[in-house]
Amino acid sequence: MKFTHKPWVWAAVASLGALLSFSSHALTAEQAYAMAAADDAEQRAQAINQAVMDPAAQADGGRLSAYLAALSADEVRVAGGKVFVLAGDAATDPVTGGKLSLPADAEEVVNNNYMRGVIDTAQAALALQSGDVQQRRSAAEKLAAEPDADRLPLIEKALAAEKDEQVKTLLQRAKAASLLGSDDAQQRLQAVEQLSHQQTPETQLLLNQRLSDETDPAVQKAIKAALSGIAEGLAWGDRLGAIFSGISLGSVLLLAALGLAITYGLMGVINMAHGELIMIGAYATYLVQVAFQRWVPEAAFGWYLVVAIPVAFLASALVGAVLERGVIRFLYGRPLETLLATFGISLVLQQTVRSLFGAQNVGVENPAWMSGGIALLPNLTLPFNRIAIIVFAFAVLGAVAFMIAKTRLGLFVRGVTQNRAMASCVGVNTARTDTYAFALGSGIAGLAGCALSQIGNVGPDLGQNYIVDSFLVVVLGGVGQLAGTVYAALGLGVLSKLLEGWTGAVLAKIAVLLFIVVFIQKRPQGIFALKGRSAEA
Known part of the structure; x- marks a missing residue:
């Protein structure tokens, strides 16, 4: 699906943090449109990630979370620069929740597997603020499996407030996994050291994936040593x-x-x-x-x-x-x-x-x-x-x-x-x-x-x-x-x-x-x- 490029939309996306900081909602009309109707999947993913990382979204993620769920379920339509969320036979405004009349020329927003993964991970990031410990555990597992350096501030904030030890461990893994992609070799070494103490199949997979992309000899050596220790620890579980x-x-x-x-x-x-x-x-x-x-x-x-x-x-x-x-x-x-x-x-x-x-x-x-x-x-x-x-x-x-x-x-x-x-x-x-x-x-x-x-x-x-x-x-x-x-x-x-x-x-x-x-x-x-x-x- 191809949409006409509108400069005012991307200006709004560029200043998304400022807009949301002064908004009473965790979602704006400009952002909702950018998340659904950007020219390509990368731009849509960028709009989604920016929204999730905004302080206003973290403080009041209910509206944004509902909109992400609608996107994931292919229940979003766009027409005339506006976004409509299907609600049975009617449609609603994703920002205010008010009822809207769905235009006849409204086009469906279709997600590929990449976009579904982006949306799932964004929902997991919002779920870190949930009062349900099981939801926070699931969210932390998802973020650890899909590391993103842009989410480090969100992970650190959740880590500082977290009381459940299992969620803490998962968040620490997510933080270290995100640091593995850093441009700073020292940060990558620090991440490898942290992951080496978590002898799990997930950390083994993360380090193996990083080893294939790593170019720094010191980090490569540290990853191989960590993998050797993890393999030895996991061997007892296998036996x-x-x-x-x-x-x-x-x-x-x-x-x-x-x-x-x-x-x-x-x-x-x-x-x-x-x-x-x-x-x-x-x-x-x-x-x-x-x-x-x-x-x-x-x-x-x-x-x-x-x-x-x-x-x-x-x-x-x-x-x-x-x-x-x-x-x-x-x-x-x-x-x-x-x-x-x-x-x-x-x-x-x-x-x-x-x-x-x-x-x-x-x-x-x-x-x-x-x-x-x-x-x-x-x-x-x-x-x-x-x-x-x-x-x-x-x-x-x-x-x-x-x-x-x-x-x-x-x-x-x-x-x-x-x-x-x-x-x-x-x-x-x-x-x-x-x-x-x-x-x-x-x-x-x-x-x-x-x-x-x-x-x-x-x-x-x-x-x-x-x-x-x-x-x-x-x-x-x-x-x-x-x-x-x-x-x-x-x-x-x-x-x-x-x-x-x-x-x-x-x-x-x-x-x-x-x-x-x-x-x-x-x-x-x-x-x-x-x-x-x-x-x-």
Whole structure:
């Protein structure tokens, strides 16, 4: 869009500070026109920056901020040397707020990406005066990411009045980042020194960008030294982040493999439908969420996950009990036939879910108390949903271990597993015990699906991503050994994440698989081998 050059407009822009200082508003008609209708983007950006830096704008930025928001939303029109801000079907004056009649020949002010960036940064500068600390933090982050030496007085003024330590740190980074562009080498050295103490990915990026443009040898040396120190500091965050990610992955594998440790490890059933039982638990969680969204007050929505946990367990346990009674009880002692039968069942379950819910993934929201995370280091944040899954996995592990070791059902399961004929002779209903044990393993798979719904989308193929890894965990840990399952799940999770940092995800997966193959060759019974008569049976 091209506008006729008007000398009086640019005279007004040149004396913008004086005009605004005596104005009762943070915006004048001349300035509003210059910000919208300058001949090119650079002139418009200059007009915007001058307005933001004016003391009157800083004292009363409400009108200017509203006008900038209208510019950003493409709601500004110009005609006959005047500016109009759209307000529904009408138009308003950006200076007085009064209603205006929009001329038929009014032209739209269109912003490119450059202008949108200028406007966003200008709004951030005005937000430094906000009473909301969160708005000031966001504004300081924006100014630190888009440094401008012209805004140094504004940043220093905000820094002097700021009480929040996090905002202060961000403003100090913004100040140092702005000084990096100074023509004075001493000021650039001072900026590098200040940034070297803030070991964050953002400061590392700023210094790397400056290094490519720096010509002074002393400043180049200082930047390289600062980058070396920052890289060393961030390396610890990367290492700890990889370990946490490994523990998080291991907890997911542990949940997925716990049920399989019972159905395969204790009962000898190669259940290829185990992944679909995980999927059923995830969809049960989704249905509970939908029910809460429709019929429960919004304030209670965060409790849906508490209800979803037993629902997911019962849904998968019920499906597992039906499978055991209808198919699997006829195949005990024939593992290859259970593999084929359960593989067919897995296909049926997948298609059933596709027919009911569609082939597309469905989203499950995190409750409010699982959103966010704990920032331990500048480049290390532990998400609450991952922490919750780790705690949940070990809670489920403790409950399963207690049930197997201390309850009547656990005693029956161990008795039937070790010697079915003898258990039957002493009065144990082996058929009922088999159903309960299989339903228990299936229910635990449902709990895994409930947990997985909190870290990703839920779809018909959800379980297929974990079935192979679950079998690897059970075999590596030792068939029938809960302790081995824990060690194998956490070990594989941490090993996978550490290798991913060096080799990438695909090669890491191959390396882990080769490790398991070699380990099983050397120790076929896994990490923990059965001992005594049960091992000889």
